[in-house]
Amino acid sequence: MEEKNYSIDPVTEELARKAEKEGVETLWDRKKAMKTPCGFGEQGLCCRICAMGPCRISPTEGKGAQRGICGATADVIVARNLARMIAGGLATHSDHGRDIAHVLHMASRDGNYKITDEKKLLNLAAEWKIQTENRDIYDIAHEVAEVALNEFGKPFGALKLLERAPEQRKQVWEKNQIIPGAIDKEIVTIMHSTHIGCCANAEDLIYKGMKGSLADGWGGSMIGTELSDILFGVPVPRETEANLGVLEEDQVNIIVHGHEPSLSEMIVLAVEDPELLQLAKEVGAKGINLAGMCCTSNEVTMRHGIKIAGNFAQQELAIITGAVEAVIVDVQCIFPALAPLAKCYHTKFITTSPKAKITGATHIEFEEEKALASAKQIVKEAILNFKNRNKEKVFIPQAKSPAMVGYSVEAIKNQLDRVVNSNIDEIGTLKPLADCIVSGVLRGAAGIVGCNNPKIKHDYGHIELMKELIKNDIIIVTTGCAAQAAAKAGLMSKEARKFAGKGLERVCELVDIPPVLHMGSCVDISRILLLVSELAQLLQVDMSALPVVGAAPEWMSEKAVSIGTYVVTSGIDTWLGVVPPVTGSATVVDLLTNKAEDIVGAKFYVEPDPRKAAQQMIERIEEKREALGLSL
Numbered sequence: 040m041e042e043k044n045y046s047i048d049p050v051t052e053e054l055a056r057k058a059e060k061e062g063v064e065t066l067w068d069r070k071k072a073m074k075t076p077c078g079f080g081e082q083g084l085c086c087r088i089c090a091m092g093p094c095r096i097s098p099t100e101g102k103g104a105q106r107g108i109c110g111a112t113a114d115v116i117v118a119r120n121l122a123r124m125i126a127g128g129l130a131t132h133s134d135h136g137r138d139i140a141h142v143l144h145m146a147s148r149d150g151n152y153k154i155t156d157e158k159k160l161l162n163l164a165a166e167w168k169i170q171t172e173n174r175d176i177y178d179i180a181h182e183v184a185e186v187a188l189n190e191f192g193k194p195f196g197a198l199k200l201l202e203r204a205p206e207q208r209k210q211v212w213e214k215n216q217i218i219p220g221a222i223d224k225e226i227v228t229i230m231h232s233t234h235i236g237c238c239a240n241a242e243d244l245i246y247k248g249m250k251g252s253l254a255d256g257w258g259g260s261m262i263g264t265e266l267s268d269i270l271f272g273v274p275v276p277r278e279t280e281a282n283l284g285v286l287e288e289d290q291v292n293i294i295v296h297g298h299e300p301s302l303s304e305m306i307v308l309a310v311e312d313p314e315l316l317q318l319a320k321e322v323g324a325k326g327i328n329l330a331g332m333c334c335t336s337n338e339v340t341m342r343h344g345i346k347i348a349g350n351f352a353q354q355e356l357a358i359i360t361g362a363v364e365a366v367i368v369d370v371q372c373i374f375p376a377l378a379p380l381a382k383c384y385h386t387k388f389i390t391t392s393p394k395a396k397i398t399g400a401t402h403i404e405f406e407e408e409k410a411l412a413s414a415k416q417i418v419k420e421a422i423l424n425f426k427n428r429n430k431e432k433v434f435i436p437q438a439k440s441p442a443m444v445g446y447s448v449e450a451i452k453n454q455l456d457r458v459v460n461s462n463i464d465e466i467g468t469l470k471p472l473a474d475c476i477v478s479g480v481l482r483g484a485a486g487i488v489g490c491n492n493p494k495i496k497h498d499y500g501h502i503e504l505m506k507e508l509i510k511n512d513i514i515i516v517t518t519g520c521a522a523q524a525a526a527k528a529g530l531m532s533k534e535a536r537k538f539a540g541k542g543l544e545r546v547c548e549l550v551d552i553p554p555v556l557h558m559g560s561c562v563d564i565s566r567i568l569l570l571v572s573e574l575a576q577l578l579q580v581d582m583s584a585l586p587v588v589g590a591a592p593e594w595m596s597e598k599a600v601s602i603g604t605y606v607v608t609s610g611i612d613t614w615l616g617v618v619p620p621v622t623g624s625a626t627v628v629d630l631l632t633n634k635a636e637d638i639v640g641a642k643f644y645v646e647p648d649p650r651k652a653a654q655q656m657i658e659r660i661e662e663k664r665e666a667l668g669l670s671l
């Protein structure tokens with residue numbers, strides 16, 4: 040049997056072997072070359088915030104340096120570093136949300152960007168008390184965009200979308216004074232407070248981090264999701280396929296990679312352009328095959344069923360197939376390694392965002408004002424590159440899995456309506472889901488999200504955890520690279536219900552869903568927040584009372600730190616499969632994994648073994664059920 044080193048995914052293993060044979064390196068090679076990571080950094084004990092340092096604090100109490108040159112303690116240094124990670128993640132998601140708001144602001148009837156979901160726009164306008172009667176839909180859209188843009192910099196007041204949370208939750212935030220104001224302000228405050236000689240109280244720094252994180256989940260990310268739905272459509276269930284086997288030997292293969300749908304939506308349109316299809320024929324290809332990578336993939340698969348090429352750890356492998364004419368990227372989670380790697384094959388590595396230029400890549404700036412024309416130019420580059428493909432280097436693994444995707448909150452309600460007796464029940468609510476949880480047919484729900492990280496065998500953390508949980512009648516909602524792991528492993532096909540426990544299997548049959556529901560990209564974790572918030576309001580309890588848990592089994596990014604923090608701050612216990620760099624401070628560890636429960640009603644758990652994590656999650660869910668008096 041073939042030895043499996045890096046991944047539980049055979050396609051990944053095969054291509055990693057191809058890379059070795061061809062002498063090109065991947066993240067796993069570089070991970071090996073990195074040797075043992077720096078112990079100070081690993082524990083969060085290294086401070087580079089000013090030029091008197093860098094300072095590093097000895098992890099052993101009473102031995103070696105116990106304070107930085109300014110006198111900062113281990114607690115302060117660890118908390119400051121963590122708060123800065125949150126600010127980084129919050130900035131990234133929020134800048135994405137802001138970009139989408141700008142796109143909505145430029146939307147017009149005869150332009151490239153149009154309003155696709157008027158209903159969602161009108162609902163949001165009503166929520167924000169924007170006049171809608173006798174107004175052109177585009178005028179309304181522009182005002183909604185302006186209000187959204189103001190959320191980033193308004194001088195006074197709390198973020199508007201926080202209003203959507205249950206009353207009990209808002210009180211928790213209020214009591215702890217962690218209700219965020221303008222999104223940019225929260226980032227700035229964290230950067231300010233963590234400057235040399237400013238905040239030197241670990242607990243307070245954690246509160247600042249929590250407050251900032253809420254401006255991500257209930258702010259920038261939620262704006263990103265809402266406005267993307269208005270522009271490009273609310274996702275509905277549809278079929279797709281996942282893994283690098285979706286590449287086609289006889290077609291021009293294009294990969295979109297990154298995050299913001301404003302680029303990828305236009306690429307989706309461009310590849311259907313008759314002139315470009317004709318050009319593809321002229322260069323000897325049978326067609327143009329578009330597939331996605333990372334969260335951009337999640338955006339376009341949710342809305343168009345575009346095939347999923349793979350997740351974070353597979354981005355290099357796409358190029359290593361030798362069959363990809365272009366990898367088109369915008370922002371975030373893009374390995375700089377793709378630039379030198381693309382030069383070993385014929386692949387064009389095309390950057391498009393002024394925010395993410397990469398040395399060695401071809402930069403074709405994507406101009407939103409002439410979005411479709413820009414997209415067509417980029418696709419043309421890919422087509423013209425087909426002739427450079429070296430057939431001897433091409434190897435496309437034949438494996439791919441069918442998957443159902445597109446489960447927005449709206450789509451989930453729609454599916455649930457199938458079991459509703461419309462004579463007595465209201466349709467379009469989460470009540471059937473709440474009923475299943477109350478009766479115990481479903482024990483609870485888990486949100487499994489996040490990245491890949493070579494510290495964990497690729498996809499193993501995600502898949503083991505999901506399998507364990509569905510077996511125990513816990514329904515799963517997922518986003519990001521975790522969702523792609525599930526799609527590849529077949530957990531999003533309807534047949535996957537056979538892996539579920541009796542209760543969940545029955546629910547899947549009746550409602551016609553897979554046991555693992557794809558809810559989108561990482562900014563779409565805001566959908567999960569709203570799902571849990573609505574469930575809580577239906578059952579008239581706080582979010583922290585529900586038998587609901589979260590997990591990021593293979594997380595790696597600052598974005599994931601911000602997400603984990605806002606999920607916990609929203610009252611949902613969260614399991615991490617990778618230890619965060621905080622172990623150098625017993626105070627911070629105690630705050631995150633213990634005291635947080637008294638503060639916000641939920642806490643972090645760290646458990647690298649997904650099976651153990653699953654057991655802990657099941658126990659926790661049962662505890663919550665008992666506390667709510669739900670059936671055993």
Ligand code: NFS
Pocket residue numbers: 333334351371372488489490491518519520521560561562595596598599
């Ligand atoms: Ni989320 Fe998406 Fe993937 Fe992690 Fe990166 S793509 S925004 S950060 S690696 S899940």
Ligand code: SF4
Pocket residue numbers: 086087088089090091092093094106107108109110111116235236
């Ligand atoms: Fe050292 Fe303090 Fe400067 Fe950090 S802020 S590098 S601990 S002197």
